[in-house]
Amino acid sequence: MPEASPMETPNTYRAGPDERGHFGLYGGRFVAETLMPLILDLEQAYKDAQADPDFQRELDELNTHYGGRPSPLYYAERLTDHFGGAKIYFKRDELNHTGSHKINNCLGQIQLARRMGKTRIIAETGAGQHGVAVATVAARFGLPCVVYMGATDIERQAPNVFRMKLLGAEVRPVTAGTGTLKDAMNEALRDWVANVHDTFYIIGTAAGPHPYPEMVRNFQSVIGNEVREQMQEAEGRLPDTLVACIGGGSNAIGLFHPFLDDKDVAIYGVEAGGKGLGKPEDHCASMNGGAPGVLHGNRTYLLQDDDGQIIEGHSISAGLDYPGVGPEHSWLRDSGRVTYVAITDAEALEAFQLCTKLEGIIPALEPSHALAHVAKLAPTLPKDNLLVMNLCGRGDKDVFAVAKHLGVDM
Amino acid sequence: MATRIDKRFAALKKEGRTAFVTFTTAGDPDYETSLELLKRLPGAGADVVELGMPFSDPMADGPAVQASSQRALKAGQTMKKTLQMVREFRKQDNDTPIVLMGYYNPIYVYPVDAFIADCVEAGVDGLIVVDVPPEADDELCLPALKAGLNFIRLATPTTDAKRLPVVLTNTSGFVYYVSIAGITGTKAPDPGEVHAHVASIKKKTELPVAVGFGVKTPDQARAIAQGADGVVVGSALVEALRSTLDKDGRPGSETVEKVVDVVRHIAGGLATRETAAVK
Numbered sequence: 001m002p003e004a005s006p007m008e009t010p011n012t013y014r015a016g017p018d019e020r021g022h023f024g025l026y027g028g029r030f031v032a033e034t035l036m037p038l039i040l041d042l043e044q045a046y047k048d049a050q051a052d053p054d055f056q057r058e059l060d061e062l063n064t065h066y067g068g069r070p071s072p073l074y075y076a077e078r079l080t081d082h083f084g085g086a087k088i089y090f091k092r093d094e095l096n097h098t099g100s101h102k103i104n105n106c107l108g109q110i111q112l113a114r115r116m117g118k119t120r121i122i123a124e125t126g127a128g129q130h131g132v133a134v135a136t137v138a139a140r141f142g143l144p145c146v147v148y149m150g151a152t153d154i155e156r157q158a159p160n161v162f163r164m165k166l167l168g169a170e171v172r173p174v175t176a177g178t179g180t181l182k183d184a185m186n187e188a189l190r191d192w193v194a195n196v197h198d199t200f201y202i203i204g205t206a207a208g209p210h211p212y213p214e215m216v217r218n219f220q221s222v223i224g225n226e227v228r229e230q231m232q233e234a235e236g237r238l239p240d241t242l243v244a245c246i247g248g249g250s251n252a253i254g255l256f257h258p259f260l261d262d263k264d265v266a267i268y269g270v271e272a273g274g275k276g277l278g279k280p281e282d283h284c285a286s287m288n289g290g291a292p293g294v295l296h297g298n299r300t301y302l303l304q305d306d307d308g309q310i311i312e313g314h315s316i317s318a319g320l321d322y323p324g325v326g327p328e329h330s331w332l333r334d335s336g337r338v339t340y341v342a343i344t345d346a347e348a349l350e351a352f353q354l355c356t357k358l359e360g361i362i363p364a365l366e367p368s369h370a371l372a373h374v375a376k377l378a379p380t381l382p383k384d385n386l387l388v389m390n391l392c393g394r395g396d397k398d399v400f401a402v403a404k405h406l407g408v409d410m
Numbered sequence: 411m412a413t414r415i416d417k418r419f420a421a422l423k424k425e426g427r428t429a430f431v432t433f434t435t436a437g438d439p440d441y442e443t444s445l446e447l448l449k450r451l452p453g454a455g456a457d458v459v460e461l462g463m464p465f466s467d468p469m470a471d472g473p474a475v476q477a478s479s480q481r482a483l484k485a486g487q488t489m490k491k492t493l494q495m496v497r498e499f500r501k502q503d504n505d506t507p508i509v510l511m512g513y514y515n516p517i518y519v520y521p522v523d524a525f526i527a528d529c530v531e532a533g534v535d536g537l538i539v540v541d542v543p544p545e546a547d548d549e550l551c552l553p554a555l556k557a558g559l560n561f562i563r564l565a566t567p568t569t570d571a572k573r574l575p576v577v578l579t580n581t582s583g584f585v586y587y588v589s590i591a592g593i594t595g596t597k598a599p600d601p602g603e604v605h606a607h608v609a610s611i612k613k614k615t616e617l618p619v620a621v622g623f624g625v626k627t628p629d630q631a632r633a634i635a636q637g638a639d640g641v642v643v644g645s646a647l648v649e650a651l652r653s654t655l656d657k658d659g660r661p662g663s664e665t666v667e668k669v670v671d672v673v674r675h676i677a678g679g680l681a682t683r684e685t686a687a688v689k
Contacts, residue, residue, distance in 0.1 A: 020545060030514060030541045032470045034566040034591055037573055176476055182467065189469045194592035196568055294514045294541065295467060307488045308516030309466040 013260035013337050016328060021210020021298075024334065026327035029209040031297045034193045043211045045116045050218075055111065062107045063222060066140065067097050069104075071223075073230035073388070078358040079374075086241060086381035088374060089234075090391040091227055091255065094363065100393035101223060101251040102133035106202060108219035110137040113200035120199045121145040124188040126153055126181030126247075127318035128160025129364075129393060130204030135169035137202075145169040148187045151179040153318055160397060178312045181322050185296055205248025206326035209297030213326050220254025227388055228258055235386055243268045243377065244390040245370040246340065247284070247320035249329045251392035257328075260337060269329060270373045272315035273342030280305070284313035285342040286325045287333045300327040316345035316405065317365035319393070347372040349405055352395065364393030365401070414507040414535045415560050415583040418457060419618040419639060428635040430455055430677050431620050433511065433644030434669070435462035435478040436495055437487025438651065443661045444482070445495050447651075447669055452506045454670045455677025458620075460538070460642065463492050463512030470540045472595040474645040477652065481659055489516050489525070493532045500533035509562060509583070511538040514550065522550055526557045536560030536583045544576050551580050560584075565611055567591045567603070574614055584618040584640060585611055589625065595645025599624045601633040608638050628679020635680055643676055 016023040029039055049055040063069040072095065076088045093101040113121060121138045123145070125131030131147040138145035147164055151173045154161050164171050177183035185203075192201045206216040231239050242259060244252035246269040259265045274283035283289055286301040293302040295310060303311040303323040315321045332338040343351075348365055351372035355363045363371065370389050378387060395402075403410050412420075422429050432451050437444050451459050464482040468475060496508055510529065517525050517539065529537070537559055542550050544563065551561045560583025568591055569577055578585065587608055589599030599621075608619050621634050622642025631641045650672045654665040 029543060029545055031543065032540050032566075033543060033564045033577065034470075034568050034588065036543050036545070037568045037570060176473070177467070177480075186467050186469050190472075190593045193470065194590075194596070196591055291519070294518050296469075297541075299518075302515075304515070304519065306519070307490075308519035309483060310515070 010335065013332070013335070014257065016331065017210060017214050021214070023328045023331035025292065026299050026330040027210055027213055028299050029297060030294050030299065031209045032193060034196065038196050039209050046112060046211050046215050049112055049115055055115070059108055059111055063104065067103045067107055068095060069222065070226045070230070071095050073227060073234060075234070076359055079355065082358055083375060083378035085378040085383065086385040086387040087383065088378060089231070089239070089386065089388045091223060091388055093223060093251065093390060093392045094394035098133045098136050099396065100129045100133070100364065101220060101254065102130045102204060103136065104222055104254065105204070105216050105219045105250060106133040106137045108215070109200070109202045110141055113202070114141060116200065118198060118200035119143060120195065121202060122148070122188050122191050122199055123202045123204060124148045124181065124184040125204065126150070126184065126321055127397065128153070128157040128164065129319055129397070131169070131171070132160055132163050132167070134202050135164040135167035138169060139167045146191065147171050148174050148184040148191070150181060150184050151175045153180055156318060156401070157397065180312060182310065182312070189296070205250040206253045206328060207248045207296060207298055207300065207324060213298065213328055216250050217253045217257055217328060220250050221257050223251065223254040223390060224256060224258035227255065231386065231388065238262055238265060239386040239388045240264070241266045241268070241377070241381065241385055241387040243270065243370050243374050243387065244392065245270045245320065245366045246325060246329060247272070247322050247366065248324070249326040251390050253326060253328055255388070255390045256338060267338045268373060268377065269338050269340045270369045271340060271342045272317060272320035272369060273344040274314040274316070276344060277342055280311045280313070282314050283342065284315040284320050284322060286323060287330065287340045288342045292330065295324055298327045300324050300330045301333070316348060316401070317369065319364065319366040320369065341373055343369040343372040349402065351375055352402060361391070362395035362399070363391055364395045365398045366393055367391045411558060413558070413560050413583060414505060415458065415509070418507050419584060422457060423639070428638065428680050429457040429618070429620060429640030430680055431458040431460055431622065431640050431642040432456040432647060432673055433460040433462060433642060434647055434651070435464055435475065435482050436492040437464060437482035437485055438478040438648070439481050439655055439659055439661050439665070440485040441487065441491055441495070443665055445498055447666045448495060448499050449502060450666060450670050451673060452503055454673040456506070456673055458507045458509065458640065460509045460511050460644070461492065461495070463489060463510055463516060465513040465516060468513060470593055472593040472645060474595045474648045474652070478648040484659070489520055493528050496532040496534055507535040508533065509536040509538055510534055512540070514539050514542050517550065522553060526554050526559065529559060530557050534559065536562050538562045538564070538586060540564065544579065547580050555580065555582060562586050564588050567607065571610070574611065578615050581617065584620050585615060586642065587611060587619050587621045587638070588623045589621050589634065590623050592623070594623050597624055598630065599634060601636070604634055605637045628676050631676050632679050641680065647672055
């Protein structure tokens with residue numbers, strides 16, 4: 001397999017992607033010809049939108065009055081005392097409308113879809129958080145919406161399926177492949193190829209063909225930008241440490257990106273280690289246990305076998321259950337700017353319970369992975385180390401799964 | 411240097427025939443059956459043979475080809491075995507062009523330089539790689555051309571006049587016109603629209619143009635063939651193969667024969683058009 005080559009330290013970590021959508025080796029536009037003209041249109045439409053002050057103003061309005069931004073930066077006092085090290089703050093993106101950071105991206109993309117005159121929305125979803133956020137914005141703007149979801153995930157996430165239906169979306173089960181997130185994304189891409197003229201595809205994470213990774217990052221960067229201001233207000237300076245979980249990596253890149261050039265800020269991305277990194281089918285840590293490859297329109301770290309076939313990973317968290325990762329993370333990994341670690345199912349479950357008991361906040365299983373790494377990291381850091389963890393989703397959706405894992409019959 | 415593809419299309423043009431391009435997935439339903447089928451295709455009327463390199467995530471393919479990829483992978487097909495099939499085929503046939511069609515990741519991982527070298531050595535003539543657009547020509551297309559392989563690009567209903575030259579640059583062998591905006595083997599193409607697109611492509615290139623995606627019957631093939639230099643049929647062959655498998659996906663004694671029959675049938679349909687045209 002091709003090896004990632006060592007990189008020189010760049011002057012800035014915030015300049016990417018280049019005009020072809022590359023973050024170093026990663027990213028790009030690996031799509032079928034039918035989609036290429038549309039991808040190029042989308043890129044131009046996004047550039048125009050970025051240059052239009054009205055676009056940002058409308059998005060800010062929506063974020064404030066509909067999404068519920070800014071989300072609080074909360075000092076988690078009891079967890080800080082419990083770990084006895086770094087001063088722990090939570091960025092409370094679980095308090096957003098629809099219960100996760102996903103709405104930040106969906107509001108941005110639906111504004112762009114409307115600007116482009118598209119009249120039909122499609123999306124893929126794994127756990128259903130992104131699907132619910134898409135169905136929500138589609139309802140808000142009165143656009144028909146089809147959400148592709150793996151048949152396996154539909155069984156695991158019945159409440160979110162019902163929410164999407166209530167919101168007026170059509171949820172199409174995907175039985176191809178293994179019936180999970182990657183297959184849902186394949187199916188959404190197939191729909192898009194067949195309906196390019198009127199359809200906008202709202203991709204849920206900072207992955208896919210250029211310009212999606214850049215666009216999703218920018219819509220999610222509201223997280224990190226708020227943290228900069230809020231920490232300044234709370235402590236009079238920048239944080240020292242950032243921690244976020246990584247599936248595709250949209251909440252993480254949103255927190256990290258505004259800080260990439262602040263070299264004193266230590267940054268940790270937490271992948272899903274599942275049952276351990278020993279076998280590729282046991283985890284979803286593509287950067288800790290995968291290799292560079294090309295899937296879903298971009299080059300990035302992937303879980304795959306020696307023949308280049310994609311391997312379906314495993315995680316207790318359906319939201320992290322994806323065999324790839326956003327290309328910018330792959331680049332940040334190789335460049336050494338961000339440290340990527342893996343947390344197992346068992347460690348995440350423990351963190352889930354700890355947060356619930358000590359802070360009165362039920363976190364989603366995804367940020368429970370981040371918290372499990374905080375549990376390892378915080379005790380090693382001095383008390384004046386300001387640590388921010390992105391609490392990117394609430395755990396209501398996970399209580400059934402957690403009960404099952406804890407052997408509780410509800 | 412003229413490749414087998416160039417020679418074949420030139421010869422057919424002289425005869426006034428439309429090329430019949432078949433698509434089957436390498437290793438479906440297993441290596442042995444697939445190789446036997448491959449060897450029978452030219453005799454049944456295939457002028458150019460497209461061999462699918464199975465991939466776990468075939469984003470541009472409909473249910474029939476997706477399922478055939480899954481069957482092949484389940485039976486243990488790999489890129490190395492696909493190239494081995496080509497070597498075996500070449501022992502008996504040194505004229506029929508073979509085009510490998512698939513997705514980039516298994517090639518990228520192979521990796522690219524070794525893959526191209528092995529293709530040349532095995533007797534592959536051309537590549538169709540669905541998810542490497544002209545914008546990424548330096549990745550695979552240019553090295554493949556340099557090694558003497560044809561790199562066949564897809565043009566689609568969304569490829570407008572502005573984009574067509576981009577698609578045609580560095581394309582060789584033939585241009586594959588995708589007759590529908592969609593995935594393989596689903597919608598039926600509209601012959602009128604296809605003819606118009608093919609005509610506009612032919613204005614811009616000397617290369618032969620073959621049409622595929624959604625052509626299933628001899629009548630369709632005949633209708634689509636007008637104005638085109640070739641017709642590609644894939645999902646219909648893959649479906650014929652599937653229909654002979656038992657519930658565990660194992661082939662029966664009639665598996666190869668059934669697909670060969672369909673190939674013969676469609677080849678016959680194309681020949682009818684030509685006979686009619688001569689009259």
